[in-house]
Amino acid sequence: MKILIKGAGDLATGIASRLYRSGHQIIMTEIEVPLTVRRMVSLSRAVYEGEAVVEDMRGVLVSSMKEALTIMEAGDIPVIVDPCARIADGYQPDVIIDAILAKKNLGTKITDAPLVIGVGPGFTAGEDCHCVVETKRGHTLGDTIYEGSAIPNTGVPGNVGGYTTERLIRASAEGVIEPLVSIGDVVKKGQAVALTGGKEVCAKMDGIVRGMLQPGVRVWENLKIGDIDARCETFHCFTISDKARSVGGGVLEAVTRFDHMRRKYAVIILAAGRSVRFGENKLLAVVSGKPLYRHTLERMCAFQDYPQYLVTGYEAIAEEAERQGIRTVINKEPELGISRSILLGLEECLRQNPDIEGVLFSVCDQPNLKTATIQKILNMAGVHKGRIICAGNPGRPGNPVLWDRAFFDDLRNLTGDNGGRQIMSGLQEKVRYVEAQPEELKDIDQKNDLQE
Incomplete structure (x- = not known):
């Protein structure tokens, strides 16, 4: 790379x-x-x-x-x-x-x-x-x-050979440094090892000079300009x-x-729901200063090396996703339920990436989901092949969920408003969880959710 x-x-x-x-x-x-x-x-x-x-x-x-x-x-x-x-x-x-x-x-x-x-x-x-x-x-x-x-x-510097702060050589005054010893030289405590601004800098311990700034550099008082090692191994001065x-x-x-993971997993963002309980398009509701859907789009900017798709019926959301480089799939039949969006997104993803090993499905109404949680789901999928990786815990499964390609046919057979949780309920031995905080898993379903 x-x-x-x-x-x-x-x-x-x-x-x-x-x-x-x-x-x-x-x-x-x-x-x-x-x-x-x-x-x-x-x-x-x-x-x-x-x-x-x-x-x-x-x-x-x-x-x-x-x-x-x-x-x-x-x-x-x-x-x-x-x-x-x-x-x-x-x-x-x-x-x-x-x-x-x-x-x-x-x-x-x-x-x-x-x-x-x-x-x-x-x-x-x-x-x-x-x-x-x-x-x-x-x-x-x-x-x-x-x-x-x-x-x-x-x-406080780390302990090397039983010493911490003593092993550092610091400038005694502002000005140009003039080393009086070379890297690899053995020095004694109290010995002058450099001049800074014309003023002597003395070693605080016995040992070998493991590091020293180059001559002629302008330094300031108390700047670290060198390092002494009590182990006195010349080899250490010239090797990593x-x-x-x-x-x-x-x-x-x-x-x-x-x-190992890049381009082997894809992301499908679901943003086609009708927001019946919200009363209007909830994805356009302003949360923390921006439309709800934009929280998810901005979060996904961190995963640019994974093919990304967005399933929606909303033109404004589709246009913004396209500007971000996310391929869009239009769902003209949201009334058929979430299974329709899952199928459309999966088929388009597989059409363009037939060898993909897994797909992470994310929703657009979780403003508090952490980017780190998505990363940990991808990490877990990379080492646990043939599994379903879910945010949350066994008592509270949530979104996002990453599905190994072994379950693609199960996803294709979903109907109505049944999502992947229906499949997971019968395959608990195949599910692994990435712990997420309750506020991360919270989705905006009704208008009063905006005030909680």
Whole structure:
């Protein structure tokens, strides 16, 4: 797949190593003056050296998409100074990984690519990305998170060799940095290891210098400019760290899962009901500042790599769906019940995607459904073949529901206003549930539902 990594520091490089060795095509972006402490194991070094070699990877500085393509064709990784990642417009990546590690989101959106991964604190899965990868050292390092966020930044560095804050080298004054030691040198506590703004910076512990900013960079007081490792293994200074490999493993897991599922499942949105109990077209009712149906359409923007269809009899809804790239199927006989919409959507989906492995049916009257819940349904379908995946729990099944192709004939045989729940009631051993909050499952059925 085509992958864009925002950032080219040591963790981003660890991520790149996992993906590169798995055969993926990678472009990395950086700022004009990278402040990467562990620069000997970071492809960001290419920004000021022209190229950088880390283990079996070679990063090369480029200035255009054309140059990037040439570098990738040669089997190397292009690195471009592009803080806003504008190269994504021409590259059209399948995956964007935000590995800037700013501890906050600097502008990444879940709709930026078919799969968007946020690395570390500052991202929320299901809101600004599909998946978050944990970066805090400990039991959960490298975990893939599909709902919620990574552990918040504590400001205390992880324990390496029995030391935390002591292992950091911080600027003593604002100004230009002049390193007095090199990466790989062994130093003693109290030894001057750099000058910043002409003022000495001394080591707070014995150990080996594992990282140090490049000479001539302008820094500010208390900025992290270096790192000391008590283990004194020279090998560690010039190879990707255990942490970076773990985080890279989490990213590779998410990318592989996505690659395994993409284009194998489709989404059918049902929006053809007559709203009898509501008294008028409920899908046009304003909920939280926008028409009810638009909540579902906007939610589905996060799943652009899955074929999407909308079944409706309402022209305005059909037009908006088409503008969003969702194929529409017109139901001229809504009085025949929901089974008619299910059949129309399924047949059109199979006509265009005969080998599809499953279909997720979603309704247009659940304004509180979370994007993360849909993602978890797709994830579960990817590992539980031949099953029905339903939001909710056995006591309260709800929508959406993903049906494996083994049940397509059952769906075709539905009649009247009977939906898939009728099938599920006799196949409980085939149903798996993705837990969802009660407010997510709530649908707008009557006008007083709008006030609850």
